[in-house]
Amino acid sequence: MSxxxxxxxxxxxxxxxxALRGVSMEIAAGSFTVLIGPSGAxxxxxxxxxxxxELPSSGTVSIEGQTLGPRVMQRIRAKTGMIFQHFNLVGRLSVMTNVLTGRLSHRSWIGSVLYLFHERDLKIAHHALERVGITEKAWERADRLSGGQQQRVGVARALAQGPRLILADEPVASLDPVAGEEIMRLLRKICDQDGxxxxxxxxxxxxxxxxADRIIGLNAGKIVFDGAPKALEHDVLNHIYRNQKAIGNEEHFEAQMAYA
Ligand SMILES: Nc1ncnc2c1ncn2[C@@H]1O[C@H](COP(=O)(O)OP(=O)(O)OP(=O)(O)O)[C@@H](O)[C@H]1O
Ligand SMILES: [Mg+2]
Structure with missing residues (x-):
C-alpha cells in the first residue's frame, strides 16, 4: 500500500x-502501473x-513519506517484494525453502544463516503457495519446475514477505504467452485483493x-507518456518506441506497433 x-x-x-534524465512521478498506493519503453530506456x-x-545521482525517492537513504533502506526492502525475469530461485532448494526466503527479513540473522524458520513462517509460505496454485510442488526442487511454475514461486516468495509494494522487472519475458498471462493475472489479483x-x-x-491502471512510457531516460491504457494509441506508441529503427531493432518495433 505504498x-x-x-x-x-x-x-x-x-x-x-x-540512464535517467529528470524523472518525476507519483504512484498512488494500491495502484497497478506498467512501465514500457524500448531497450535501454x-x-x-x-x-x-x-x-x-541503485542510488540516484541526484533527486529523491520517497516511499510512504520516507526518503530513501541508508537509514530507512532495510525497512523499505523488507516491505518490498521483487520479481525477476529469470525468477532468481535457488534451484537446488525446495520450492518451500525458496518461498521461506521471503521471510528472511523478518528473522534474526542467526536464524537466517541456519535457515531456521518458525511454524508461523511455514504457514505464511504455505498460504502464499496456495494463492499461486502450486502447493503440490512445495517439496520439489525448484529447478524441476517449468518456467511458469518457477515464476509463480517467485510471486509466492514476494507474497510471503508481506509486502506493501511489489516490483516486477519483465516478469513474463522468459515465459510463453499463456504462462505470461497467468502471471499478470496473479499480480493484478494480488493488487486488487491485498491493496x-x-x-x-x-x-x-x-x-x-x-x-494496468496506468502506463508510463520511458524513452532515453525520460517519461514520454503517462496515462490510462486506452490513451495508448498508435501515434503514442510510435513516440514511446521511436529510435528503435535507428538502433536496428526493427523487428521489435514492428511487433509493438502491431498491438496499437
Ligand atoms: N550498471 C550499469 N552500468 C552502466 N550502464 C548501465 C548499468 N545499468 C544500466 N546501464 C545503462 O543504462 C541504460 C538504461 O538501462 P536499463 O537497464 O535501465 O534499461 P531498460 O529499459 O531496462 O532496458 P531493457 O528493456 O533492455 O531491459 C542503458 O543504456 C544501459 O546500458
Ligand atoms: Mg530492463
Whole structure:
C-alpha cells in the first residue's frame, strides 16, 4: 500500500551512461502501473532505484513519506517484494525453502544463516503457495519446475514477505504467452485483493493495456507518456518506441506497433 514519490531523478553510471534524465512521478498506493519503453530506456534502473539497488545521482525517492537513504533502506526492502525475469530461485532448494526466503527479513540473522524458520513462517509460505496454485510442488526442487511454475514461486516468495509494494522487472519475458498471462493475472489479483502497490516493466504492450491502471512510457531516460491504457494509441506508441529503427531493432518495433 505504498505511496511513492519520485522527484527529479537523474542517474549517471560511472561509465558515463545517463540512464535517467529528470524523472518525476507519483504512484498512488494500491495502484497497478506498467512501465514500457524500448531497450535501454531506463525501466530496470528506475525499478531498481525504488528498492535502493541503485542510488540516484541526484533527486529523491520517497516511499510512504520516507526518503530513501541508508537509514530507512532495510525497512523499505523488507516491505518490498521483487520479481525477476529469470525468477532468481535457488534451484537446488525446495520450492518451500525458496518461498521461506521471503521471510528472511523478518528473522534474526542467526536464524537466517541456519535457515531456521518458525511454524508461523511455514504457514505464511504455505498460504502464499496456495494463492499461486502450486502447493503440490512445495517439496520439489525448484529447478524441476517449468518456467511458469518457477515464476509463480517467485510471486509466492514476494507474497510471503508481506509486502506493501511489489516490483516486477519483465516478469513474463522468459515465459510463453499463456504462462505470461497467468502471471499478470496473479499480480493484478494480488493488487486488487491485498491493496499492494504493483509496478511492472513489460515489453508486451498488449499485456500492459490489459492489466494496468496506468502506463508510463520511458524513452532515453525520460517519461514520454503517462496515462490510462486506452490513451495508448498508435501515434503514442510510435513516440514511446521511436529510435528503435535507428538502433536496428526493427523487428521489435514492428511487433509493438502491431498491438496499437
Ligand atoms: N550498471 C550499469 N552500468 C552502466 N550502464 C548501465 C548499468 N545499468 C544500466 N546501464 C545503462 O543504462 C541504460 C538504461 O538501462 P536499463 O537497464 O535501465 O534499461 P531498460 O529499459 O531496462 O532496458 P531493457 O528493456 O533492455 O531491459 C542503458 O543504456 C544501459 O546500458
Ligand atoms: Mg530492463
Amino acid at each position: 505511496h511513492i514519490i519520485v522527484n527529479r531523478i537523474e542517474k549517471q553510471f560511472p561509465n558515463g551512461v545517463q 531506463g525501466k530496470s534502473t528506475l525499478l531498481r532505484m525504488l528498492n535502493g539497488l 499492494i502497490t504493483v509496478l511492472v516493466s513489460l515489453h508486451q504492450v498488449a499485456l500492459a493495456k490489459r492489466y
